[in-house]
Amino acid sequence: MDVDKIVINKLKEHSRLSADDITEIRNFNFAPRELADQEDLIRQGDEPDKSVVVMSGWVARYHLLPGGSRQYLSFHMAGDWPDAQALFLDRMDHAVCAIGEALVAGIAHKEMTRAISRRPALGFAIWRETLIDAAIFREAITNNSARRKPARMAHLFCELFYRARALGHVRDGQLQLPVSLIQLGETLGMSIATVNRTLLELRASRAADFRSGTLSVHNWSRLCALGEFDPGYLHLKKQPR
Incomplete structure (x- = not known):
């Protein structure tokens, strides 16, 4: 799909666009860039002069901690505009x-x-896109600080699966999610041992499973209940099927 169509479809998920708005987007001069695994698109402290849309694959926001470890903040798939906020930040x-x-x-x-x-x-x-990002950050804070570990993991999987369905990336109840168990731990504030134990609990619930970069949702309602997931904070106009 062309990048202008990706941007149009993404913004239409939460905003109304007129024919003139759509024409304006189609006139944008997008410059493609390929990224290798773990390659930085933006570093802390950068002063960017452009924003990017994800065409394929996944990118992640993270904080680099003094010891060299990372705190992953959010994950973004094809169709997302992960740094639209860079337009408003120096x-x-x-x-x-x-x-x-x-x-x-x-x-x-x-x-x-x-x-x-x-x-x-x-x-x-575009501003609304950045506000939804902020809502995702707020939910992540609540998730990591106030929920038990199984609920914490279930909620993250619910959010990613729900967003992916809205963008058309889910096939037969499965989402390709190339996140390692270490990265999952760095997202949820868990050690690798705790990640493995929590995944075992999730599998035992028969709600979902995550193996080798594939998230499989077997019972969506049960997974939502486990993760205390309410998608209202994502502010999508229509519910994904």
Whole structure:
């Protein structure tokens, strides 16, 4: 799918776009870039002059900690605009890297700013994208600090699966999610031993399983109950099937 169609479909999930807004997006000059596994797209402290859309694969936001370990903040799949907020920030307070091989397409901030001045409704849609990101961050804080470990893992899987269904990435109840168990632990604040124990509990519930980069959801309702998942914070206009 062309990058302009990906952007249009993504913004339409939460915002109304007029024909003129869509034409403006189609006139964007996107520059593709291939990323290797773990390659940084943006580093903490960078002063970016462009934002990117994920064309294929996955990228992740993370904080690099003083000891060299990482705290993963969010994961983003094809169709996501993981650093739209860079348009509004002078210096990045987090990094973005590829999880597995990925293809992204960048657009210069100057071009985006000119487009927003012409089409304010498009600017509101991009702004709403950043606000939904903020909502995901708030939910992650609650998830990691207030939920038991099985609920914590179930909630993360619910969120990723729900977002992926909305973007058309789920096939036969499965989502390809190239996240290692170490990265899963760095996301949820768990040791690798705790990650393995928690995965065993999740499998025993027969709600879902995660093996070799594939998330399989067997009972969506049960998984939502385990993760105390309410998708309202994602602010999607329509419910994914």
